[in-house]
Amino acid sequence: MPTAYQAQRHAAAHLAQAEQSDLHEVPLRQHRAERVYLQANRRIKLRLRPPLFIIETVMRREQGHSTHIGLEVELGMTNVLDAVGQWTMHSGPLYQRLATAIRTAVVRGDLPPGTILPAERHMARMLAVGRSTVVGAYDLLRSDGVLESKQGSGTWVSGAERNSASKGGQPExxxxxxxxxxxxxxxxxxxxLPAVPAVREATAALRGDLFDQLLSQTGYSAVGLAELRRAVATMYSEEGLPTTPEQVLITTGDQQALSLLTQHLVETGDSVVLEDPTSPGMLDLLRHRAVTIRTTRSVASAGERPLLDLVNRASPALVYTITALGPEGLVSERDAILRLAKGLSGFEGAVIEDTSSRQLVWDDPPPYLASVVRDTTVFTVGSMSKLFWGGLRVGWIRGDENAIVRLSRAKARADLGTPVLSQVVSAWLLHRRAExxxxxxxxxxxxxxxxxxxxxxxxxxxxxxxxxxxxxxxxxxxxxxxxxxxxxxxxxxxxxxxxxxxxxxxxxxxxxxxxxxxxxxxxxxxxxxxxxxxxxxxxxxxxxxxxxxxxx
Missing domain, CATH: 3.90.1150.10 (Aspartate Aminotransferase, domain 1)
Incomplete structure (x- = not known):
């Protein structure tokens, strides 16, 4: 089902489509038993299925030649679950634990005044508890003045008028x-996984002239340590993807690599194609941008055809794929990658291939997509986390040299560079990666x-x-x-x-x-x-x- 954010962006995109069309009614999206329509130039309601139970109101107002979209979004269940966190870790009976968690979220600011809470039965279903637990929690909080309720208006956090516009952001x-x-x-x-023993050896090697040389430098490098960039380029070249150090940008983990790329490649109103399931980090990045997320089965589980069909229909600005060891733990077949590369030939958007877990594949992994594709922009993302240790917080992007320069400027604005000590340890480990x-x-x-x-x-x-x-x-x-x-x-x-x-x-x-x-x-x-x-x-x-x- 779509998230509130996705439905919001779909509404905006199709409202623009309606303005250019003589159609009175534009189909927005269909999900299972749900059909949503956008009434051009009218106030509409979008109803999404539980557990989100979100109602969005879209208003079209004209001021001169501009079109403005005003949206009212009721807080979704996933946001409440994020706010209450590990509610069962509190003491007392279940209703009291839930009440404590909600009260803590209010004090912390995660549920600001005016925030509408889910109906009791919806909250009970998603927390897998009896409705009486939620009723008891809400009653206790109402008696303490934390919550207010009104027949037909629901329950909300005290201290402000019932106001769905004050809700928090997307589910994390x-x-x-x-x-x-x-x-x-x-x-x-x-x-x-825990760190490999070689991490201890690498840190022990940081002494003498090498350590003194490092400490004599400023410690800032937007593109990354030269030695580490060479090590990453060598790894790719040895594995069939010719790469120069200038094509490599060192990042503070895989997540920063994805963040920089989405900022660089995606604009408001664009479509992005993801596999399902996919990286939780990539989902979080895209949910906070004004884009339409389209999904299909993974190449590793279903081959290249579903993804190519969706790309042809959606004309996305970005495609994100994990060809080896995504959440399902599967590896794409070599022939599927070759057919995918052929099908993407001439694609005008960009592709991110996330290879962070590739080094753990038991048998020979498929070729890198960038090594077999033609006339298509492909960025290859990797990190030290899966093979070596997540605590290093070192990742990288491999791409066109000009794009790497632009991305390095964005990285410099973000953090001035990845910690040098982690980079030195990573370079030492990559030179010994085969063993x-x-x-x-x-x-x-x-x-x-x-x-x-x-x-x-x-x-x-x-x-x-x-x-x-x-x-x-x-x-x-x-x-x-x-x-x-x-x-x-x-x-x-x-x-x-x-x-x-x-x-x-x-x-x-x-x-x-x-x-x-x-x-x-x-x-x-x-x-x-x-x-x-x-x-x-x-x-x-x-x-x-x-x-x-x-x-x-």
């Missing part, structure tokens, strides 16, 4: 894909085999997608939706990633992602808690498993 996918250091849950959400990769792949294979055995034993109804080197497993739930199940799991003391956090339109809501980076004993304890959560969740169909309410 990235925050649900990794935990903070203060979390006390068993972490099966963060898809990363390190071999050991890491053996480690990951063992982790996947053990994790698969444990899941098959404790969650026999869950379908495991066979992984080819990933640091997380992609599981299909027997029934139900991933987000309320993830909330139930948190109450049982284990954090997982619901599939809809990795999906722009909810197509992956039947899946969860389980990370395997912890110790075997911790992983098994986490899966045991997950099994207990599933037993609880599966017993409460009236709360968590029933279908969404029909549109009214």
């Amino acid at each position: 996918s990235l925050g649900r894909a990794a935990l903070s250091e203060n979390d006390t849950l068993i972490d099966l959400a963060t898809a990363s 390190i990769r071999e050991g890491r792949q053996v480690e990951v294979r063992g982790r996947i085999e053990e994790a698969t055995r444990i899941i098959a034993e404790l969650l026999p109804e869950f379908e495991i997608t066979p992984a080819a080197g990933a640091v997380a497993l992609w599981l299909r739930m027997p029934r139900g939706a991933s987000r309320p199940f993830a909330e139930t799991a948190r109450r049982r003391g284990v954090a997982i990633v619901p599939g809809d956090s990795l999906s722009a339109d909810g197509a992956s809501d039947a899946y969860i992602r389980v990370a395997i980076g912890g110790s075997p004993s911790i992983f098994e304890a986490g899966i045991r808690r997950l099994a207990a959560a599933w037993s609880e969740f599966d017993r409460t169909p009236a709360i968590a498993l029933r279908p969404a309410d029909p549109l009214v």
